[in-house]
Amino acid sequence: MESSYTLGRIHSIETMGTVDGPGIRFVVFTQGCPMRCLFCHNPDTWKTGAGAGTLMSVEQIVDEFESNRAFYRNGGITVSGGEPLLQPEFLADLFGAMHARPAGRVHTCLDTCGYAFDPDRPELTARVLDETDLVLLDIKHADPAGHRALTGRDPGRILAFGDELARRGIKTVIRHVVVPGYTDTVEECEALGRLIAPWRNVVGLEMLPYHTMGVAKYEQLGIAYPLAGVEPMDKARVPELREAVLRxxxxxxxx
Incomplete structure (x- = not known):
């Protein structure tokens, strides 16, 4: 079909993903991101436009998936980034192609920060969401001022996207990176719980401990690391903070 030749800007592909949705996943990382999270460990995905990433067609990605389909029989495909919703036509065509595979429908998962959603023009992402089985939605901070300090962006679009997912009843897993000094208090986590409480489509909560594994990329790119001196999150505290969100x-x- 004609849409199978839609091109996307791709950063990389992981063929054996185990933390990006249920089962073993074929994970496509798109190029380009509008956020500048202080804890980002993939600054090489930020750049957009000509020359950024590798152009790949839907057909190329489908063929690569199909060459190892047996590995994904209990999983599926996840598109992450960067920010996939910056390329809605490509994403919609890719997910649509995966749902229409002759060998059987493939489970689709979108890993997103939601910021590229435009609440004034929801039609831009409507076709993507029509073809999405599960969303991993990153909520960076429960407080608007804290969110702006941590990401450089206002959370309004992200919350509007969460509302749209709830309206559609799309299964959603909330992800929250726990950063010492930023999002590691009981109060912030309880506020996160209150924020997402109206979304009855939420089926999971993942608290992701901050780590420093991305520091080397900043050094390679000649970019100052924003959280220099911040130690990795103590994983022993994560259950307490997860319970605070649920409370x-x-x-x-x-x-």
């Missing part, structure tokens, strides 16, 4: 959700839903 905030429960309390908000009882009101």
């Amino acid at each position: 905030g959700m429960r309390e908000a839903r009882r009101r």
